[in-house]
Amino acid sequence: MDGLAAKLSPLGVVIHQHRNEQVLDISPQNIHKWNALQKLGVQPRQFIAFGNDANDIPMFREAHHAVMIHHHPELAAFATESIPNEGENQEDRIIAKIRELAEMVTI
Numbered sequence: 839m840d841g842l843a844a845k846l847s848p849l850g851v852v853i854h855q856h857r858n859e860q861v862l863d864i865s866p867q868n869i870h871k872w873n874a875l876q877k878l879g880v881q882p883r884q885f886i887a888f889g890n891d892a893n894d895i896p897m898f899r900e901a902h903h904a905v906m907i908h909h910h911p912e913l914a915a916f917a918t919e920s921i922p923n924e925g926e927n928q929e930d931r932i933i934a935k936i937r938e939l940a941e942m943v944t945i
Contacts, residue, residue, distance in 0.1 A: 839855055839860065839862060840855075843855060843862060846862075846864060850866075850867055851865060851866060851867065852864070852865045852866070852867060852869075854891060854892040854893045856891055863891070863893050870893065870896045870897070871887075871889075871894060871896065872896040872897040872899070872900050873896070875897065875900075882900045883900065883901070883902045884902060885901055886901060886902060886903045886905070886939055887901035887903070887904045887905070888905045888907060888936075889904070889905075889906060889907065889913060890906065890907040890908050890910060890913070891910050891913060892910060892913055894906075894913055895912065895913060895916055898913065898916035898917060899916055901918075903918045903919075903939060904916060904917050904918045904919075905917065905918065905919055905920065905921060905935060905939075906919070906920040906921070907921050907923075907928075907932065908920075908921075908922065908923040909922065909923070921935060
């Protein structure tokens with residue numbers, strides 16, 4: 839993966855390596871989730887974001903509240919909080935967090 843990422847780098851693309859899944863996320867410059875949200879009219883600090891990898895960093899930077907699913911070292915610096923990957927019912931914990939934030943956060 840490192841060799842492929844190095845060969846793709848001169849093409850002017852953004853590359854995120856999802857090492858746990860052995861995946862390369864390859865995107866054109868300035869094409870990311872925050873960019874897409876802007877196109878939809880979403881304003882900075884007016885949304886809550888959930889994400890799990892480095893490709894969520896631009897979105898997390900602009901979020902009012904950012905919830906990291908599992909742990910990713912690069913993303914952690916931009917997360918308000920995290921939901922750890924422990925035991926069963928991961929989806930139930932995410933749903934509970936969405937409900938909690940819906941009740942608590944006024945954007």
